[in-house]
Amino acid sequence: MASVFSSAQVAGGPRSHSKILDAARCVLSEQGYPALTIEAVAAAAGVGKSTIYRWWPRKEALVADALAEVFRVDEIPDLGDTHAELRYAVDMTIDNYANEDMAASLPALAAGLLPHPELMSQFREAFLFRKRENIAVALRRAIQRGDLPDDLDTDLVQDVWAGTILYRRLMTGSPLDADLAEHLVHLVTNTPTRRTDECA
Amino acid sequence: MASVFSSAQVAGGPRSHSKILDAARCVLSEQGYPALTIEAVAAAAGVGKSTIYRWWPRKEALVADALAEVFRVDEIPDLGDTHAELRYAVDMTIDNYANEDMAASLPALAAGLLPHPELMSQFREAFLFRKRENIAVALRRAIQRGDLPDDLDTDLVQDVWAGTILYRRLMTGSPLDADLAEHLVHLVTNTPTRRTDECA
Numbered sequence: 037m038a039s040v041f042s043s044a045q046v047a048g049g050p051r052s053h054s055k056i057l058d059a060a061r062c063v064l065s066e067q068g069y070p071a072l073t074i075e076a077v078a079a080a081a082g083v084g085k086s087t088i089y090r091w092w093p094r095k096e097a098l099v100a101d102a103l104a105e106v107f108r109v110d111e112i113p114d115l116g117d118t119h120a121e122l123r124y125a126v127d128m129t130i131d132n133y134a135n136e137d138m139a140a141s142l143p144a145l146a147a148g149l150l151p152h153p154e155l156m157s158q159f160r161e162a163f164l165f166r167k168r169e170n171i172a173v174a175l176r177r178a179i180q181r182g183d184l185p186d187d188l189d190t191d192l193v194q195d196v197w198a199g200t201i202l203y204r205r206l207m208t209g210s211p212l213d214a215d216l217a218e219h220l221v222h223l224v225t226n227t228p229t230r231r232t233d234e235c236a
Numbered sequence: 237m238a239s240v241f242s243s244a245q246v247a248g249g250p251r252s253h254s255k256i257l258d259a260a261r262c263v264l265s266e267q268g269y270p271a272l273t274i275e276a277v278a279a280a281a282g283v284g285k286s287t288i289y290r291w292w293p294r295k296e297a298l299v300a301d302a303l304a305e306v307f308r309v310d311e312i313p314d315l316g317d318t319h320a321e322l323r324y325a326v327d328m329t330i331d332n333y334a335n336e337d338m339a340a341s342l343p344a345l346a347a348g349l350l351p352h353p354e355l356m357s358q359f360r361e362a363f364l365f366r367k368r369e370n371i372a373v374a375l376r377r378a379i380q381r382g383d384l385p386d387d388l389d390t391d392l393v394q395d396v397w398a399g400t401i402l403y404r405r406l407m408t409g410s411p412l413d414a415d416l417a418e419h420l421v422h423l424v425t426n427t428p429t430r431r432t433d434e435c436a
C-alpha cells in the first residue's frame with residue numbers, strides 16, 4: 037500500500053525512500069519498536085539522519101509507512117460464494133497480524149500516536165480505511181445475495197474480526213488458525229459460536 | 237488486584253511499595269508509557285532508584301503492577317438473569333479499556349513483553365486469568381440455565397469481547413457505549429448483529 041506519511045514522491049528521491057523503508061523494517065525486526073531510533077535506520081540505509089527527517093517528522097510516521105507497505109488491503113474477489121469471501125477477508129486479517137513485526141509494532145505504534153490526532157488520522161487512513169472499505173464491499177455483496185441481513189453493521193463486523201485476531205496475537209497468545217477463522221466467519225453468518233473437537 | 241511482579245509483601249516495605257505504584261500511575265498519566273523512566277518514578281515517589289529496582293527488575297514489570305492494581309477483575313454476581321450478567325461482564329471490560337492510561341499503556345506493554353516469555357506469563361496472570369475465570373463462571377451459569385449452548389467456547393467469547401473493545405479504543409476510536417455493549421452481548425446469545433437506529 038502507498039506511503040501516506042511522507043511526500044517523497046514529489047520530493048524526488050524514490051530510491052533512498054524505498055531503501056529507508058526497507059532499513060526501517062529490518063531494524064524493527066532486529067531491535068523491536070521501542071528500541072528503534074532514526075539513527076539506527078539511517079545507518080542501516082546508508083543515508084544521513086537529515087534525509088530521513090526531511091520525509092518523516094518522527095519515528096512513528098516512519099514506522100507507520102514501513103509497516104503500511106507490507107500490510108495487506110486486498111480487494112476481496114467476487115467468488116460467488118459468501119462463505120469463501122468472508123473467509124478470504126478473515127484470512128487476510130490473520131495474515132496481517134501473524135506477521136511478527138506487525139503484531140509487536142502496530143499496537144505500540146497506535147498507542148504512541150493516540151496523543152497526536154493528526155498523525156493518528158493518517159495512521160487510520162493507512163491501516164484501516166482501505167482495508168475496511170474493501171471488506172465492506174464483500175459484505176455488501178453478501179447482503180445483496182440475501183446471505184446476510186440487510187441492516188448488518190459492517191463496521192462492527194470488522195472490529196470484531198480484527199479485534200479478536202489482534203487480541204489473541206498480543207494478549208492471550210492463542211493460535212490464529214483455520215479453526216479461529218471459521219469461528220469468526222460463523223459469528224457473522226449467525227451460526228452459533230461452538231467449540232470444535234480439536235479445541236475441547 | 238494483587239501485585240504479581242514484585243515480592244514486596246515479603247521484602248517488607250508496603251508503604252514505599254504502594255507509594256511507588258501511585259507514582260508510576262501518575263508519571264504514566266503525565267508522560268505516557270514510552271517516555272516513562274524508573275528515574276522519573278523514583279523522583280515522584282521520593283525514593284531512590286535502587287529501591288524500585290529491588291522490587292521490579294524492569295520498567296515493564298513496574299508498569300504492569302501499577303496498572304494491575306486498577307484493572308477490574310470482579311466476580312460476576314449471580315443475578316439470576318443471563319443478559320444482565322453478560323452485560324455486567326462486557327461493561328467491566330469496557331470500563332477497563334475506557335481508562336485512558338490503560339488503553340495507551342496496556343498494548344504497548346504487552347508488545348514490549350512479547351520477547352520476554354517469563355514476564356509475559358506473569359502479565360497474562362495479572363491481566364487475563366482471574367478476569368477470564370470470573371467471566372467464565374458467569375458463562376457456565378448461563379449454560380446451566382439453558383440460555384447458552386453447552387459447548388460454548390468461553391475463551392473465544394472473551395477474546396471477541398475484549399478484542400473488539402480494545403481494537404475500537406486503540407485503532408478506530410469508535411465509541412465504547414451501551415450500544416456496543418448490547419451488540420457484544422447479543423453476539424453470544426446469537427441474536428443477529430444488527431445496526432441500531434442511532435448508528436445508521
